[in-house]
Structure formats: C-alpha cells, structure tokens
Amino acid sequence: MKDLDFEPSKSKKEFHKNYKLHDLAEWHGKNLLAQWGIEYSEFGKDNRFEKVWEKGEDKPDGIIEYKGKSAFIDWKGKHKAGWLVNNRAVKAYEKWNSEFKIPVFIAFFLFDEKNILRQKRFAFLGKHNYFVSKDKQWDKNLTVEFENNLPEFDKAEILNFLLHKQ
Numbered sequence: 001m002k003d004l005d006f007e008p009s010k011s012k013k014e015f016h017k018n019y020k021l022h023d024l025a026e027w028h029g030k031n032l033l034a035q036w037g038i039e040y041s042e043f044g045k046d047n048r049f050e051k052v053w054e055k056g057e058d059k060p061d062g063i064i065e066y067k068g069k070s071a072f073i074d075w076k077g078k079h080k081a082g083w084l085v086n087n088r089a090v091k092a093y094e095k096w097n098s099e100f101k102i103p104v105f106i107a108f109f110l111f112d113e114k115n116i117l118r119q120k121r122f123a124f125l126g127k128h129n130y131f132v133s134k135d136k137q138w139d140k141n142l143t144v145e146f147e148n149n150l151p152e153f154d155k156a157e158i159l160n161f162l163l164h165k166q
Helices: 012-036 087-100 155-164
Strands: 039-042 062-066 069-078 084-086 104-111 117-124 130-132 143-146
Touching (some): 012 104, 062 155, 069 087, 087 104, 087 143
Antiparallel strands (some): 104 117
C-alpha cells in the first residue's frame, strides 16, 4: 500500500475524541426534539470511520420539521463556553441554506468535565451574528464565533425561529 505524503492535523484518537461530545449533544438534542413533537431525519453522512477522510463539503447532521416548516440542524458538543464552529462548515451550511431555501440551526450543548449537560444554545444562520477568528485553532482550522447572547435551545425558541423567522 502506498504511503501518503502528509501529516494529518489530528491524530485518530483526537479525531474520535471530538465525536464523543458530538454524539452526546446529538443524543440530548434528538431526545428533546422527540419530546417536543419535532420530527428529525438524518442528512449528513457520518464519515468518522472511513480509512481516509479528506476535507470536503460539510453537511448538517439532520433536518427538523414541524407543521410543514423545515430546517437543517447540526449538533455541536462543547466543554468550553464560546460558540465556535469550523469556518469551512459554516460556509458549507450557508450554501445548503441557499440551495434548498431552508434555514440552518447550529445547536450547541455545553458539558462540564463529567459530561453533565450545563447549557443548550443555538445559532440560526443568517439571524445570529458571527465573526471569523484571526488565528487557527489547535487542529489548524479557522473558526467562526457566534455572539454570546444566543437563545436557549428550548421548544419555544426553536419553534419561534422555525415558524416565524424564515
């Protein structure tokens, strides 16, 4: 087998560690959506176990639907406050929004060091402001940071944005 001539930005262990928080956020988020009567279906493909995963166009994790209104949703699990998202992902989500004419939610679930859920917030692309960071993160990615006053990820706020802010 041919050796690849590059150094990955993240080790396999670091890469999979990131997904543990994602999975925890997704589990909590899907449970809440089910309780609230909001339908959820998968959208983006999970590539974490692919042998070689090249940078490509990111896809939101799923699509939510309520009373005929739909939106993309992407789950972000965090240990630190600060609503950061990979810049490449945000640009891709904006493209999906433009192509399908449905909004995009980015759901942030903040956990403490014992992985106990402490905060739930969301950003609604096109409505919540963000800025691109000047420096790259430890994994060599540029990020965007959303404003600190993001709404709570709760039924009333989600439905308000889904039904009235499109």
